[in-house]
Amino acid sequence: MTQVRVRFAPSPTGRFHLGSARTALFNWLFARKTGGVFVLRIEDTDPRRNTPEALRVLLNGLRWLGLNWDEGPETGGACGPYFQSRRQAVYGRYLRKLHDSGRTYRKDGAVYFRLEGERYLEYDPYLKAEVEKVRAAPQVFVDAVRGQVRRAEEKDFVLVRSSGEPVFHLVNVVDDIAMGITHVIRGEDHLSNTAKHCELFKALGAPLPQFVHLPMILNNKGPGKMSKRGDGVHLEDYSRRHFLPSALVNFLALLGWNPKDDSEIMSPDRLLEKFDLDGIQKGNARFDEKKLAHVNTEHLRRLPREEFMQRSLSVLQGAGLDVSDLTYSRAVLDLCRDKVRSLDDLPAYVTYFFSDSYPVDEKARRRLMKREDSLPKLQQALACLQSVGEWTEAGLEEGFANLARSHRQKKPFAWFPVTRFAVSGRAGGPDLLPMLALLGPHRTLTRLRRAGRAQRKE
RNA sequence: GUCCCGUUCGUCUAGUCAGGUCUAGGACACAGGGUUUUCAUCCCUGCAACAGGGGUUCGAAUCCCCUACGGGACGCCA
Numbered sequence: 001m002t003q004v005r006v007r008f009a010p011s012p013t014g015r016f017h018l019g020s021a022r023t024a025l026f027n028w029l030f031a032r033k034t035g036g037v038f039v040l041r042i043e044d045t046d047p048r049r050n051t052p053e054a055l056r057v058l059l060n061g062l063r064w065l066g067l068n069w070d071e072g073p074e075t076g077g078a079c080g081p082y083f084q085s086r087r088q089a090v091y092g093r094y095l096r097k098l099h100d101s102g103r104t105y106r107k108d109g110a111v112y113f114r115l116e117g118e119r120y121l122e123y124d125p126y127l128k129a130e131v132e133k134v135r136a137a138p139q140v141f142v143d144a145v146r147g148q149v150r151r152a153e154e155k156d157f158v159l160v161r162s163s164g165e166p167v168f169h170l171v172n173v174v175d176d177i178a179m180g181i182t183h184v185i186r187g188e189d190h191l192s193n194t195a196k197h198c199e200l201f202k203a204l205g206a207p208l209p210q211f212v213h214l215p216m217i218l219n220n221k222g223p224g225k226m227s228k229r230g231d232g233v234h235l236e237d238y239s240r241r242h243f244l245p246s247a248l249v250n251f252l253a254l255l256g257w258n259p260k261d262d263s264e265i266m267s268p269d270r271l272l273e274k275f276d277l278d279g280i281q282k283g284n285a286r287f288d289e290k291k292l293a294h295v296n297t298e299h300l301r302r303l304p305r306e307e308f309m310q311r312s313l314s315v316l317q318g319a320g321l322d323v324s325d326l327t328y329s330r331a332v333l334d335l336c337r338d339k340v341r342s343l344d345d346l347p348a349y350v351t352y353f354f355s356d357s358y359p360v361d362e363k364a365r366r367r368l369m370k371r372e373d374s375l376p377k378l379q380q381a382l383a384c385l386q387s388v389g390e391w392t393e394a395g396l397e398e399g400f401a402n403l404a405r406s407h408r409q410k411k412p413f414a415w416f417p418v419t420r421f422a423v424s425g426r427a428g429g430p431d432l433l434p435m436l437a438l439l440g441p442h443r444t445l446t447r448l449r450r451a452g453r454a455q456r457k458e
Numbered sequence: 459g460u461c462c463c464g465u466u467c468g469u470c471u472a473g474u475c476a477g478g479u480c481u482a483g484g485a486c487a488c489a490g491g492g493u494u495u496u497c498a499u500c501c502c503u504g505c506a507a508c509a510g511g512g513g514u515u516c517g518a519a520u521c522c523c524c525u526a527c528g529g530g531a532c533g534c535c536a
Contacts, residue, residue, distance in 0.1 A: 011536045046535060110534050125459040126532060143463095147475090151462055154532085161534040168536045192462050192531030215464080216529065251470095254485095258471055262484050281471080284529060288469045291486045301499090339498050349497095364496095400495095416495040428497025 004036025006183050008062075008069070009172065011043045012054035016061035016235040018287070019187060019217050022252045026214060027185045028067040029253070029275040039179055040072030044085045045171055061235045065245050066268060071179075079179040084171050091166045094174045094204060095159065103203045109162030113170075115153055115199065131155060139198035143191070144183075144212040145280045151195040169193065173200040176209060185212040188284075212277060215256045216284040232289060242315050242343035243292070247299035251292045255285045265298040297341045308337055312346055319347035321354040329354075331438055335430035352424045353439065356447075364427035374418050375455045380407075381415045381422075382448040385441070393437045400433075422451035 008024040031038035040062070044050040059073065071077025081087060095111070098104045103114050117136040124131045138152035159170040166174075176184060191213045201208050232238075238248055250266050258281065259266070259274040266274065303311070312333050316323050323329040332353045340349045352358035368374060380403060388399040400412035407414075416432050423444050429435060436444050 009536090013536090043536065108534080112534095124532085146463065149462070151531095154461085157532095158534050163534075165534085167534070172536085187530095188463070189530055190536095195462085195531095213463085218529075254470065256470095260472070262472080264470090264485055283464055283466095283471095285471090286469060288486070291470060294486055341498075411495075413495040420496060426497085430497085432495060 002182065004031060004034040004182050005039060005180050006031050006036060006185055007039040007041050007176070007179065007181050008067075009041045009043050009175075009186075010058055011046065012050055012058050014051065014054040014057055016057055018233055018235060018252065021061065021065060021235050021248075022217065022255060023185065023187055023214060024062060024067050025065065025249060025252050026212075026257070026280075028069075029272060030183065030185060030212075030277070031070075032272055033275050036182075037070045038068075039077070039079070039181070040069035040075075040082060041175060041179070042073060042083045042085075043168065043171065044083055045165055045168060050085065057236070061239075064235070064239055065249055084175065087171070087175065088166075090178055091171060091174055094177070095166075095170070097205075098159070098203055101203065104159060110158050111160035112156045113159050113199065113203070115156055136199075139195040139202075141194060141198055141208055141211055143194075144210055144277050145215075145282060146191075146213065149191065149194070151192065153195050153199055157196060169196050169200065173197050173204070177201070177204060177206045181209050183210045183212060185214065188213045188216050212280070215281050217255055218284050218286045232287075238292075242311075242346075243296050244299045244303070244311075244343070247292070247296040250299065251295045254295075255287065256281045265295065265302070267302075293342065300340075300342065301338060305337070309333055311343060312336075315343045315346055316350070316354075321347060321351065323354070328438075335434055335438065339430060349429070352426070356443070358425050360425035361421075361427055364421055364425075368417055368421045368427065369455060375452065377415050377418045378422060378448065378452045378455060381419045382445065382452060384415075385436075385445060385448065388441070391437065391441045393433045396433050396436055418451075419448070423447040 006027045008020075008027045010020050010024070028038050030036065042055065042058070044055075055073070062069065069075060071079060072082045076082075095104065098113070104111050105114055106112070115134040115136040117134045119132055119134050121130055122133050123129070124133075133154045134156065136153050138150045140148060140150045143149050157169065158167055160166050175181075194211055194213075198208060235248075239245075246268055249268055250264075250271065253266070253271050253275070254264065257275070257279045260279055263270070263274065300308070309330055313323050313326075313329060316329070332350055336346065336349060340346050348359065384399050384403040385396070388395050400415065403415060404410065404412035417427070419436075420429060420432055421427060423436065423439060
């Protein structure tokens with residue numbers, strides 16, 4: 001069997017759409033799974049959309065996801081160049097072939113592909129005009145997901161614009177032939193185009209590749225495929241919010257594919273182990289950000305400690321927190337690991353460890369500080385902590401135990417919520433005692449006093 | 459409008475190709491309860507689907523047909 005060659009053929013637009021990302025992922029998975037070659041080909045035949053910045057977004061997006069390509073921009077390869085804007089000579093050669101076999105003609109300065117079959121004139125309600133149609137033989141092809149599909153083209157179509165630029169259908173097929181592509185894995189929006197492409201493959205005397213049409217990703221709300229605009233539809237929206245690439249890969253893979261067992265949280269390696277074309281879904285899928293968040297949290301929990309540290313430190317630094325005391329910062333992060341749900345939440349979760357001007361959760365204030373006994377509790381906690389001998393977790397525990405005993409309580413838990421709120425401005429967080437130990441006596445006592453003063457004023 | 463593809467809980471999906479083991483399984487979300495100093499975790503419980511109709515069959519989520527609905531394509535965009 002010949003080696004699998006697949007391609008991801010994006011058009012640079014300046015954004016990296018999640019639908020594209022999933023198509024890239026499936027191509028990559030299939031290539032890696034089969035020991036095949038993953039080709040990256042840039043379909044920049046529309047000069048208006050084609051900028052260096054747009055290309056950079058694309059390449060960075062793929063790198064962020066960890067989808068390395070074997071042939072393409074930067075890596076090169078035997079079938080280059082990998083930019084369609086630089087392949088004019090190739091298209092010229094194939095065009096000549098079509099011309100020589102009588103399958104092209106010129107009209108209005110453009111080059112058209114000639115279908116074979118009886119011609120007739122008909123009013124086309126879609127184009128709102130009388131057009132020439134052709135009774136062409138239906139093209140029959142096998143789609144790996146949907147089985148046999150049959151569709152007949154009925155209109156000649158443009159191959160080269162009057163400006164001289166070749167159009168998508170031509171370059172796409174020519175490059176798939178010239179680059180030896182064996183499997184065309186792409187979105188279902190191309191299923192209807194496939195008949196057109198089959199016409200070209202046949203007219204050029206090339207064998208058909210195996211087609212694999214992926215279900216569409218639909219908008220979470222409202223009709224239609226995931227829109228090109230709007231929030232949360234581009235890869236950058238998620239990288240910016242510090243989602244883990246492995247989580248996005250996992251989630252995207254599950255959108256239109258499943259491993260047939262109940263596995264859900266999978267590393268890229270695990271995904272690779274499980275991936276196969278059979279598991280691809282026929283029906284369209286809707287993007288659910290809540291589920292993504294869940295997958296992301298699970299990936300965060302599974303992150304090795306050191307990687308969690310590195311990513312967290314960089315997120316905190318990006319949020320303007322001073323993490324230069326690495327021993328301290330790491331100690332803070334150790335307290336939060338397995339607690340915080342996303343890296344995006346992390347800065348707000350730990351600001352009070354790094355600064356005295358931290359945000360205060362007003363809802364928590366209303367709930368905790370409105371109570372009659374909050375001021376006495378605060379004062380008692382302050383008094384107790386002031387007399388703690390050794391400012392360690394054990395010392396603090398002993399101090400609180402004494403406090404409880406003097407109020408004939410078994411446990412000091414009654415003082416915990418107000419204390420936590422007073423020193424952090426939050427209702428939740430890491431375990432209280434280690435948190436106070438790390439915060440140190442100075443900040444803890446200062447904040448408790450400050451909270452007491454604020455409380456007296458009310 | 460024409461053609462192509464699809465349709466199982468609110469969402470992602472298992473089960474469909476090889477009809478019975480499906481009183482339809484899992485996950486997210488949601489609701490309730492338990493554990494927990496808080497938060498998170500964890501545990502338990504609940505909610506909730508075979509689009510509709512007709513056929514084939516002893517038996518249909520599964521096979522066939524029709525309808526409805528959804529998506530896509532029909533461009534000198536990709």
